[in-house]
Amino acid sequence: MTQTTAPASDPQAIRFSQLLGLRDGKDAAQWARIRSTQLDAGRQLALFLLSANLIGAAATVSLFAVQVPHAVLAGWAALVGIVSVGVAVRRLSTRHRDGGYATQADLRATAFEGLALAIAWSVPCLIFEPHPGSNTAYVLWMILSVLMTAGAVAMAPLALATIAFLGGLGLSVTVKLLVIGSYTAAVATSLFTVMLVFICLNRARSLVVIRASQMALGERDETVSLLLREFEASNADWLWETDAARRIVKVSPRFAYACGLDPVSIEGRPFLQVLAGPSWDTGKFSNGLRNLADKLKTRESFRDLRLPVEVDGQERWWELAASPRFDESGTFCGFRGVGSDVTEQRASADKINRMARFDTLTGLPNRLMINETLALAMADAESWSGRCAFMMIDLDRFKAVNDTLGHPIGDRLLSRVAERLGQLMGDHATCGRLGGDEFAVVVRDATNTAAVEALAQRIIDTLSRPYEVDAHTLYIGASVGLAIGPRDGRTAEMLIRSADLALYRAKDAGRGVYHAYEPELHVQAEERRVLEMALRQALEKGEMHLHYQPVVDAGSGTLKGFEALLRWSSPQFGNVSPAKFIPLAEEARLIQPIGEWVLRTACNEAAGWPSDVRVAVNVSPDQLQNPAFVTIVTSALANSGLSAERLELEVTESVFMHEGLGATKVLERILDLGVRLSLDDFGTGYSSLGYLSRTRFSSIKIDRSFVQGASKGVKEAIAIIRAVVALAQSLGMATTAEGVETEAEHRMVQDLGCTKVQGYYFGRPLPVEEARSLAIRQWGNSAVA
CATH class of the missing domain: 3.30.450.20 (PAS domain)
Incomplete structure (x- = not known):
C-alpha cells in the first residue's frame, strides 16, 4: 500500500528514511533536488573535515610516538591520510550542486565514507596500548571527542554518513572502555555519541526544511514574476x-x-x-x-x-x-x-459561432441553425395561431456524380444547388444544408398551403435544370418531403420526422416529385420499424427457411438444379413476402448475416443431392462489398463438402453500379474457385455489355417480364429474348428463361433458343424435403434410363 507523505517543508512530515535517502517523498523530483542540496553542503565542508582528520592524526601520532612502534604508527597515519583525502576528493569532485538533482544511491554512497573514517579512527582506541599510569588514554579520548564533534559539524548534511562515522567510532570507544572496566566512561561515551547523532539529525532536518521552503518560495516567485511579465507585456x-x-x-x-x-x-x-x-x-x-x-x-x-x-x-x-x-x-x-x-x-468567438451554425461548403445554415430556425418558427406559429412549414430535400442521382466524376466536382455541384435554392427564398423562408446531398427549407408563414406547395414544385423544377460544372453538363433532380406545423407535428423534432417520412414517400413514388405528410405515413413507418425488429431476431429464432425451385433443361425437361429462395414465416406477421423483407434487410444492414446463412444452408443441403444437380444462390450487392465474402464462400464449400462447380451464384446488374467498391474483383476471385456465376434479371436494370464481356458468367437469366411479353406477341420482348440468346451463344453462355408458367411459353422459349427454363410450369418453389425427393427421384430415373 502506498503511503502518502506531506511536503518536505513541513518538519513533522519528514521521515527518518527520507532524510537518510532510503526512500522518496510524495514529490520525487523535489526530493531529488533536496538530496543534491545535501551533497552540495557536504562538499562545502569537505576541506574542514580533511583538516580535522589530519590535525587529529598528527596529534595522535605525537601522543603515541614513544609507546607504539613507529612502523605501526606510520601505517595507521597513512591509512587515516588516504581515507581522509579520498573522502575529501569524493566530496569536492561531486557533480551535484544546489538546484540540481541527485538519486537515492548518490546519498546512500556517503555511508561508506563515514564508515571508512570510523574504521580508521577505531584503530588507536582498540589497538594502541598506552603506558600504565599515563594520561595517554585521556588525551586520546579528548582527540577523538574533538574529531567526532568536527565530523558531526562537517558531515551533518549527510545524515547517513554522520551516523556511520559517529556510530562506528562511538561503538569502538565504548567497547574498549567496557573491556578495561571503565563502565562510567563507557556510558558517558554512549550518551555523547547519541547526543551528537541527535544534533546531527536535527541539523540535517533543518537543512531539508529550509531548502524545501526556498524551492517553494522560488517557484511562487517565478510564477508571480511570469504573470507580471505577461501582464506588463500585454497591451490589452x-x-x-x-x-x-x-x-x-x-x-x-x-x-x-x-x-x-x-x-x-x-x-x-x-x-x-x-x-x-x-x-x-x-x-x-x-x-x-x-x-x-x-x-x-x-x-x-x-x-x-x-x-x-x-x-x-x-x-x-x-x-x-x-x-x-x-x-x-x-x-x-x-x-x-x-x-x-x-x-x-x-x-x-463570432467566427466559431458562425462555423458552428453555417455549412462551410455552401455557406447555408447547417443542421443546427435550421433546427433553431424551425424551433423559433414553431414558437411564433403557436403564439399567433399560425402555421409554418418544413421541407426535406434530397437530390436524385447525385451519388452517381460523386462516383463517376469525383468528390471535387460533387462539391462544386452542391454549391450551385445552394445558389439556386437561395434565389428561391423569400422574406419568410430560409434554406439550409443538413449534410451530404440533403437540404431543408423552413417557411415561417405557411398559412397559404397552395403557395408552399408551389414553392416545393419550383424547387424541384429549378434544381432539375442542367448544371455546367468544369466542362461537364450534369443532370440531377430533387425529391421533396413537406410537413406543415403544428398540424403535422407540435415540436420541431416531430415536424422534421414528418417531413422525412413524406420524403421517403416521394422517393418511393419515383423521385422528382414532392409529397405532403399524411398520418398513415407514420403508421407505415411504425410498421416498418416493428418489422425490422422482428427481422433482426428471425435467424436466431429459426423463423427463416429455404424453398428450392427446379431449373430444367429446355429441350428434355431434365432437372439441372434448384434455385434456393429465402422464405420468412413470422409468428407475428405470418408469411412475409421476400419483396418486402429483402429490401428492408439491405437497408438495415442485415443482408450479410442472412445471406451467409442462406449460402451455408443451401450448400449443406445440395451436398446430399446427386452429383449432377446444382444449387443457385442469390447474392446481394452488399454482400459483394464485403472483402471477406470469398472466405465465406470457401468456408461454406469446405464445411459442406459441396464441389465448387455445383454452386452457382446469381447477381443482378446493380452490382456493376459500384465498381469502385471492388465487387468485380470479388467476383473474379469467386470464379477462380470454380464457382459458376449467373447474371439475373438481365435487361431490367443497368445493362452493360462491357461488364458482361469481361466477367466470366456461365449463364444469363432472362426476366419473366420479357417471357410474358413474348407469349403475348409483344415484338420488342421477342426481339430482346432473341438478342440475349444470340449474345449468350456468342460468349459461350447458357440462357435461363424465368417465369415459364404454361406449355405454350415453354415451347416459345425453346424455339427462341433458351437452354434452361424455370417457372411454375415445371414446379413451384418446394420445401426442402420435396426438393430432396425430387432430386433423388430424378437421379433414379436417369440411372434406369
Whole structure:
C-alpha cells in the first residue's frame, strides 16, 4: 500500500528514511533536488573535515610516538591520510550542486565514507596500548571527542554518513572502555555519541526544511514574476480605479492609451462617461454599460462583464472585473479593477459561432441553425395561431456524380444547388444544408398551403435544370418531403420526422416529385420499424427457411438444379413476402448475416443431392462489398463438402453500379474457385455489355417480364429474348428463361433458343424435403434410363 507523505517543508512530515535517502517523498523530483542540496553542503565542508582528520592524526601520532612502534604508527597515519583525502576528493569532485538533482544511491554512497573514517579512527582506541599510569588514554579520548564533534559539524548534511562515522567510532570507544572496566566512561561515551547523532539529525532536518521552503518560495516567485511579465507585456490589459463618486483616479498610462485619451485629461472624469464616449450625450447606452452602472451603484464585486467601447472612431469590446474598496473604518472608497481588450477574442468567438451554425461548403445554415430556425418558427406559429412549414430535400442521382466524376466536382455541384435554392427564398423562408446531398427549407408563414406547395414544385423544377460544372453538363433532380406545423407535428423534432417520412414517400413514388405528410405515413413507418425488429431476431429464432425451385433443361425437361429462395414465416406477421423483407434487410444492414446463412444452408443441403444437380444462390450487392465474402464462400464449400462447380451464384446488374467498391474483383476471385456465376434479371436494370464481356458468367437469366411479353406477341420482348440468346451463344453462355408458367411459353422459349427454363410450369418453389425427393427421384430415373 502506498503511503502518502506531506511536503518536505513541513518538519513533522519528514521521515527518518527520507532524510537518510532510503526512500522518496510524495514529490520525487523535489526530493531529488533536496538530496543534491545535501551533497552540495557536504562538499562545502569537505576541506574542514580533511583538516580535522589530519590535525587529529598528527596529534595522535605525537601522543603515541614513544609507546607504539613507529612502523605501526606510520601505517595507521597513512591509512587515516588516504581515507581522509579520498573522502575529501569524493566530496569536492561531486557533480551535484544546489538546484540540481541527485538519486537515492548518490546519498546512500556517503555511508561508506563515514564508515571508512570510523574504521580508521577505531584503530588507536582498540589497538594502541598506552603506558600504565599515563594520561595517554585521556588525551586520546579528548582527540577523538574533538574529531567526532568536527565530523558531526562537517558531515551533518549527510545524515547517513554522520551516523556511520559517529556510530562506528562511538561503538569502538565504548567497547574498549567496557573491556578495561571503565563502565562510567563507557556510558558517558554512549550518551555523547547519541547526543551528537541527535544534533546531527536535527541539523540535517533543518537543512531539508529550509531548502524545501526556498524551492517553494522560488517557484511562487517565478510564477508571480511570469504573470507580471505577461501582464506588463500585454497591451490589452490595464488597471483602473475610481473614487466613491465613480470618478477615475490614479490613471495608469495603459488605461489612458486603451481609451485613446491623455492620462492628465482623463484624471477625475466620471468612469461611465469615459466608457460611454459619444453616446453619453445621446443617451443611447449599451446593455453592458447599463449593467456596469448597476454594479457600481450597488457596490458589488463583478467579473467577466463585457461592453462595447468606441475608441478613435472604432468599436472595441472590453471585459472588466473589479471589487469595492473600503478604508479602515469601513467607509466605501470606490472601486479598483482590471480591464482587458477582448475585441479579437470576440471576433474569434463570432467566427466559431458562425462555423458552428453555417455549412462551410455552401455557406447555408447547417443542421443546427435550421433546427433553431424551425424551433423559433414553431414558437411564433403557436403564439399567433399560425402555421409554418418544413421541407426535406434530397437530390436524385447525385451519388452517381460523386462516383463517376469525383468528390471535387460533387462539391462544386452542391454549391450551385445552394445558389439556386437561395434565389428561391423569400422574406419568410430560409434554406439550409443538413449534410451530404440533403437540404431543408423552413417557411415561417405557411398559412397559404397552395403557395408552399408551389414553392416545393419550383424547387424541384429549378434544381432539375442542367448544371455546367468544369466542362461537364450534369443532370440531377430533387425529391421533396413537406410537413406543415403544428398540424403535422407540435415540436420541431416531430415536424422534421414528418417531413422525412413524406420524403421517403416521394422517393418511393419515383423521385422528382414532392409529397405532403399524411398520418398513415407514420403508421407505415411504425410498421416498418416493428418489422425490422422482428427481422433482426428471425435467424436466431429459426423463423427463416429455404424453398428450392427446379431449373430444367429446355429441350428434355431434365432437372439441372434448384434455385434456393429465402422464405420468412413470422409468428407475428405470418408469411412475409421476400419483396418486402429483402429490401428492408439491405437497408438495415442485415443482408450479410442472412445471406451467409442462406449460402451455408443451401450448400449443406445440395451436398446430399446427386452429383449432377446444382444449387443457385442469390447474392446481394452488399454482400459483394464485403472483402471477406470469398472466405465465406470457401468456408461454406469446405464445411459442406459441396464441389465448387455445383454452386452457382446469381447477381443482378446493380452490382456493376459500384465498381469502385471492388465487387468485380470479388467476383473474379469467386470464379477462380470454380464457382459458376449467373447474371439475373438481365435487361431490367443497368445493362452493360462491357461488364458482361469481361466477367466470366456461365449463364444469363432472362426476366419473366420479357417471357410474358413474348407469349403475348409483344415484338420488342421477342426481339430482346432473341438478342440475349444470340449474345449468350456468342460468349459461350447458357440462357435461363424465368417465369415459364404454361406449355405454350415453354415451347416459345425453346424455339427462341433458351437452354434452361424455370417457372411454375415445371414446379413451384418446394420445401426442402420435396426438393430432396425430387432430386433423388430424378437421379433414379436417369440411372434406369
